Amino acid sequence: MPPTGTKRPYSGSGSGHRSGPRPPPQGSQSQTQQPAPTGPFIPMFTEFRNELDEHHDRRERIIKASRDVTAASKKIIFTLQRLRPTTLPLNEPLPYHITNEISQYESKIQTLLASILPDLQDLNGSRYQRQISPGLQEYIEAVGFRHYLLKGTAIEWEEAAWYTSGLNADEILGKKSGEEEKKEGGTEVDVEMVDAQRALSGEGPAAQEGSDGNEKKEEKTSLQGIKLSREDYVLALFDMTGEMMRFAITSIATTPLSELIPTPISEGAGEGAKNPGRSTPRALLQDLRELRLAFEGLGLGRSPFGKDAEKKLEVMQQSVQKVEYAFYGIAVRGSERPDGWIAEVDVGGGTAE
Structure with missing residues (x-):
């Protein structure tokens, strides 16, 4: 027998009709626009609304620029990880193809930093x-990882702040063109002396671009550079130890056994980074230990920086232990391997003996 009765409507009322007045149809003349609210406080709250909209828009621009800077910086690190030096520091310019690839990413980073300069004033x-x-x-x-590979030392805070200010894009990218001129002929000192003499005598491209350069400098001086806090600098050095660990593991796997075992790991500890003859794995292990010793001596406290630094400190200690265990494995089992043995690194990142 089919059910009898009235179907319950969607509105929930017992009858089949909607309760309450029906809404007027769209487009009818019954719909009238409500007048704008008036009052003595309306202009004030309108200004508050505009300020909040500007705040959210500014915040979104900065977050997006920060993410793009992070992505481009990671590509710089991946490019540097492809280097295979036998000794550290390099004490010579990076290969041209590496420099050319890094300059593209660094140019993008400087453009992003300059774009948010007005949003980070005062x-x-x-x-x-x-x-x-x-x-x-x-x-x-x-930047610190590149500085370490080239000079064997940690980048200083003043130099790091110069890179992140967003006001020195021309100088940062112009240094690379000077290195290219040095490769074509002459020394770096000669190139700088010639440019200085041309600028003083009123000849050459430096003098011709003087007026344009002055106008750009006036525009830049009206803006304050992006401030790099010392907390961000220290946290960046914490993260750099992870890249040093990856570089060290790869160097250990690709360095002949004869260059790892005979010479003591502590050789050259007194000379530090000034010793140009240190093999890459031993140099990285020694410098990682020195960084660990320095970071463990920091008084982190209970501030927000202390919480972040405490987490990164634990990761940094694990990175140093990975390098130490890799060396211990080579030293303990070194007698079991023939002379000249090198680990075969496959595409997947594993090693096969």
Whole structure:
């Protein structure tokens, strides 16, 4: 027998009709526009609304730029990881193809930093520090890793702040063109002396571009550079130890056994980074130990920086242990392998004996 009765409507009422007045049809003349609210406080709250909209738009721009800077900085690190030096520091310019690839990413980073300079002026620099912090840390990690490979020392805070200010793009990218001129002929000192003499005498491209350069400098001086906090600098150095660990593991796997075992690991400890003859694995292990000793002596405290640094300190200690265990494995089992043995590294990243 089919059910009888009235179907319950969607509105929930017992009858089949909608309860309450029906809404007027769209487009009818009964719909009238409500007048704009008026009152003595309306202009004030309208201004508050505009300020909040500007704040959210500014915050989104900074976050997006920080993410793009992080992505480009990671590509710089991946490019540097392809190097296979036998000794550290390099004490010579990077290969041309590496420099050319890095310059493309660094040019993008400097463009992104310059684009958010107006958003980080005065108090906004501190207000949005948490939003721009990840990008700055990753960029300093990339620049610091390159600085370490070239000079064997940690990058200083003043130099790191110069890179992240967003005001020195021409100088940062111009240095690479000077290195290319040095490869074509003459020394770096000669190139700088010739350019200086041309600028003083009013000849050459430096003098011709003087007026344009002055106008650009006036525009830049009206803006304050992006401030790099010392906390972000220290956290970036923490992260750099992870890249040093990866570089060391790869160097251990690709270095002949005869260059790892005979010479003691502690050789050259007194000379430090000034010793140009240190093999890459031993140099990395020694410098990682020195960084671990320095970081463990920091008074982190209970501030937000202390919480972040405490987590990174634990990761850094694990990175140093991985390099030490790799060396211990080579030293203990070295007698079982023939002279000249090198690990075969496959495409997947594993090793096969």
